[in-house]
Amino acid sequence: MKILTQADRSFAATLKKVALRGAVQSSAVEKTVRTILQAVQRGGDRAVLRYTKQFDRVALKAEALRVSPEEVKEAYHHIRKDEGDALRFAAQRVTAFHERQRTKTWMYQDETATLGQVVTPVDAVGVYVPGGKAVYPSSVLMCAIPAKVAGVERIVMVTPPQKGPINPYLLVAADIAGVTEIYRVGGVQAVAALAYGTKTIAKVDKIVGPGNIYVATAKRLLYGTVGIDMIAGPSELLVVADEETNPAHVAADLLCEAEHDEDAQVFLVTTSERLAKDVSKQIERQLKGLQREKIASKSIARHAVAFVVTTMDEAIAVANEIAAEHLTLSVDNPFDYLEKIRHAGALFLGRHTPPSVADYIAGPNHVLPTGGSARFFSALSVHDYVKTSNIVHYTKEELRKVRDYLVRLAHIEGFDAHAKSAESRFS
Amino acid sequence: MKILTQADRSFAATLKKVALRGAVQSSAVEKTVRTILQAVQRGGDRAVLRYTKQFDRVALKAEALRVSPEEVKEAYHHIRKDEGDALRFAAQRVTAFHERQRTKTWMYQDETATLGQVVTPVDAVGVYVPGGKAVYPSSVLMCAIPAKVAGVERIVMVTPPQKGPINPYLLVAADIAGVTEIYRVGGVQAVAALAYGTKTIAKVDKIVGPGNIYVATAKRLLYGTVGIDMIAGPSELLVVADEETNPAHVAADLLCEAEHDEDAQVFLVTTSERLAKDVSKQIERQLKGLQREKIASKSIARHAVAFVVTTMDEAIAVANEIAAEHLTLSVDNPFDYLEKIRHAGALFLGRHTPPSVADYIAGPNHVLPTGGSARFFSALSVHDYVKTSNIVHYTKEELRKVRDYLVRLAHIEGFDAHAKSAESRFS
Incomplete structure (x- = not known):
């Protein structure tokens, strides 16, 4: 891990570079993605199956796209009971937290009108679940449960086809989370099918979930045609630690993000240069023998930086500038710092x-938002699965009270039909 | 206005076509926009000024981009006092409504952890305000005031340069709304400057506000690099009316949206064929002599449809399928229908x-969301100007309680560093 103190010439430049890491955008990828989107929009299932054969090397018929209820039931036989229990425990925790995010319709009457805001769930949501070697049943829970809590009726999961059946952990997680339809389809063609609809896969209103740069770009290009959640990038963790922190714990936490991806970015910000050095040594020690040692060590070598500062306020300022996906505050009184934290996807306290x-x-x-997008994106929540509509109600007497203001504003903007629509009520 | 009853062969097909009207996406526009975005990202102010000269036909120096406080003060002399009063009255109403949308940080402790959600405002927001003949000071209020209510510190307005000074209504509205910086720059180059930052215009975190297809495409392509609000399209109004409704009022309301834009789309859904015919006649009558007769009559001719149905439940079903930006319920007991409305940007009751x-x-x-995107987008709100971060806090004892579940899930996903980061606390 690179260690930089404020005296180092490259401290400021490195911090600035990290702060501006941003979202990856590629016009070459955009071009490829647009081609696939258009092909699926026009060709439906046939285009989906063609790209599935080309990219996933699996030849399917349209009838085989949907995962049957029997296949889901069968999946339970391929996992251990204690694994199922752990998934159910997690699901219960996720449900309980997200139930607190529910928002309600509200209305009030003031001196000139009755106003309010109606909250309704989205009708149908698509959850993209990456395939490949690593499978994340936990992400299935995280994407689908808030939809269920929000009251979404159709929760559609898509995941790339495998040579054999779909990974049983994904199917069990989907079943526990309340997913209502599952399709073995991935990549841009899956996103396109969800957005435009095909004969086999009915269109959804919103698409959520992480994916590679092609999936992320497809979602971005479709923003507005469907709703999408944030654009996910590689994992990030920034640990703010004082000199009392156990370096072995910090190292273990940083490796926990680093093992996700060679492009995962981990940072330490500390008032103690000694701690930075100890954490660096601990990382080298703990890396040995990790199942994903290769990936984690590449992530550390490429991206890990320890910023050594003088005061905790400076440490918090660095954390705010980086706006990491995950921010750990390894101090005795973490709640005291809450008000100073401006940007982070999630805060791990203590x-x-x-x-x-x-x-x-x-x-x-x-x-959670990555790449500094915690400056404007929020953690995925129930809010992503509902929408609000404004309510406006005037009586004739109420309308009379505001009529003159209304007419003046309509004339400023040159809209006389706007003025007349109000005046028609009094003629 | 085209009138269709359920007996008409084209009723279902027309309804389906309207329901699928969607967002406009053009790969040719995407290509042009991507070129300008890249040029501004690399060239900064110089590229911004070059495109301003090319597209707006105004030659500016970088120093002239920012509107001075004196110019804003001067604007007050160019509007009437009663006009200023109307803008202030509107601002006060908008502020009062949006103050009710504020959400707060919350936290709770349960049997295994302390959890919660921190709400923080976005640091800096860009508000895009279209230029041209029509100016919309009301949109300045609508975009900037919720930002101020949310606690956003930098509220930056951009609007295309004019031959002379910026329209005084826009400047006064910006001043009233609490805009902190104003630049005379528009189009894709303005959006790019806000997203990437230039020497003159510091980057913002989120860009909101309506614009033409180039501006909308620029926002879409930048989604994730910055936050953006919804993608705005032409105005829409759907009126659900029973046979008691005054056809002159319905016609006036429909024209009120139609005068916005030749592509504005207005619809009537009614249980009374007679009403549909009367509204159609009223529209023809009221069109005569409107300032924007040409625009409104084109909108009506191109897009207006009256769907005649048998029951109010069918009428609501049509409204839900179309998911219009604005939905008027012209009935005696509009609140009784609220629960049945699934999709609409705003509801005008009674x-x-x-x-x-x-x-x-x-x-x-x-x-408000247009083009059917009320199925997943919400009305612009204070929520668009804040973001939430999750809070997680465990004590050692609490962590011990969930350790086994955690380790099992980490092993399912093949992440042994995840398991070890928890176990390190107990070794």
């Missing part, structure tokens, strides 16, 4: 909150 | 709520 407990068990969502 | 009162005076936001 010395006994490893990122993994939040990834799996705690309850809050683990789908 | 016989005395013309769209114009909601556009200007009522208080709820008039930036």
Whole structure:
């Protein structure tokens, strides 16, 4: 891990570079994605199956796209009971937290009108679940449960086809979470099918869930045609730690993000240069023998930086500038710093909150803004699965009270039909 | 206005076509926009000024981009006092409504953890305000006031340069709304400058506000690099009316949207064929002599449809299928229908709520989802200017309680560093 103190010339430049890491955008990828989107929009199932054969190397018929209820039932036989229990415990925690995010319709009457806001669930949501070697049943729970809590009726999961059956953990997680339809289809063609609809896959209103740059670009290009959640990038963790912190714990936490992806970015911000050095040594020690040692060590070598500062206020300022997906505050009184934190996807407070407990068990969502987008994106929540409509009601007497203001504003904007629509009520 | 009864062969097909009207996406526009975005990202102010000269035909120096405080003060001398009063009255109504949308940080402790959600305002927001002949000071209020209510510190307005000074109504509205910086720059180059930052225009975190297809496409392509609000399209109004409704009022309301834009889409859904015919006649009569007769009559000729159905339940079903930006319920007991409405940007209830009162005076936001996107987008709100971060806190004892579940889930996903980060606390 690179260690930089404020005296180092490259401290400011490195911090600035990290702060501006941003979302990856590629016009070459955009071009490829647009071609696939258009092909699926025009060709429906046939185009979906053609791209599935081309990219996933699996030849399917349209009838085989949908995963049958029997296949889901069968999946339970391929996982251990204690694994099922752990998934159910996690699901229960996620449900309990997200139930607190529900918002209600409200209305009030003031001196000139009755106004309010109606909250309704989205009708149909698509959840993209990546395939490949690593499978994330926890992400299925995190994407589908808030939809269920919100009251979404159709929760459609798509995941790339495998040579054999779909990974049983994904199917069990989907079943526990309340997914209502599952299709073995992935990549841009899956996103396109969800957005435009095909004969086999009815269109949805919103698409959520992480994916590679092609999936992320497809979602971005379709923004507005369907709703989408945030654009997900590689995992990130920034640990703010004082000199009392156990370096072995910090190292373990940083490796926990680093093992996700070679492009995962982990940072330490500390007032103690000694701690930075100890954490770096601990990382090298703990890396040895990790199942995903190769991936984690590449992530550390490419991206990990320890910023050594003088005061905790400076440490918080660095954290705010980086706006990381995950921010650990490894101090004795973490709640005292809450008001100073401006940007972070999730905050892990204190010395006994490893990122993994939040990834799996705690309850809050683990789908979080990356790449500095915590400056404007929120953690995935029930709010992503509902929408609000404004309510406006005037009586004739109420309308009379505001008529003159209304007419003046209509004339400023040159809209005389606007003025007349109000005046028609009095003629 | 085309009138269709359920017996007409084209009823279902027309309804389906309207329901699928969707967002306009053009890969040719995408290509042009991507070129400008890249040029501004690389060239900064120089590229911004070059495109301003090319598209707006105004030659500016970088120093002239920012509108001075004196120019804003001067603007007050160019509007009448009663006009200023009307803008201030509207601002006060918008502020009062949006103050009710504020959400707060919350936290709770349950049997295994302390969890919660922190709400923080976005640091800096860009508000795009279209230029050209029509100016919309009301949209300045609608975009900027919720940002101010949310606590956003930098509220940056951009609007295309004119031959002379910026329209004084826009400047006064910006001043009243609490805009902190104003730049005379428009189009894709303005959106790019806000997203990437230039020497003159510091980058913002989120860009809101309506614009033409180039501006809308620029926002879409930048989704994730910055936050953006919904993608705005032409105005829409769907009126559900029973046989008691005054056809002159319905016609006036429909024209109120039609005068916005030749592509504005207005619809009537009614249980009374007679009403449909009377409204159609009234439209022809009222069109005569409107300032924007040409625009409104084109909109009516191109897009207006009256769907005649048998029951109010069918009428509501049609409204839900179309998911219009604005939905008027012209019936005696509009509140009784609220639970049945699934999709609409805003609901205008009863016989005395013309769209114009909601556009200007009522208080709820008039930036609303169009093109059927009310199925997943919400009215612009304070929520668009804040973001939430999850909070997770475990004590060592609490972590011990969930340790086994956590480890099992980490192993399912093949992440042993995840398991170890928790176990490190107990070794």
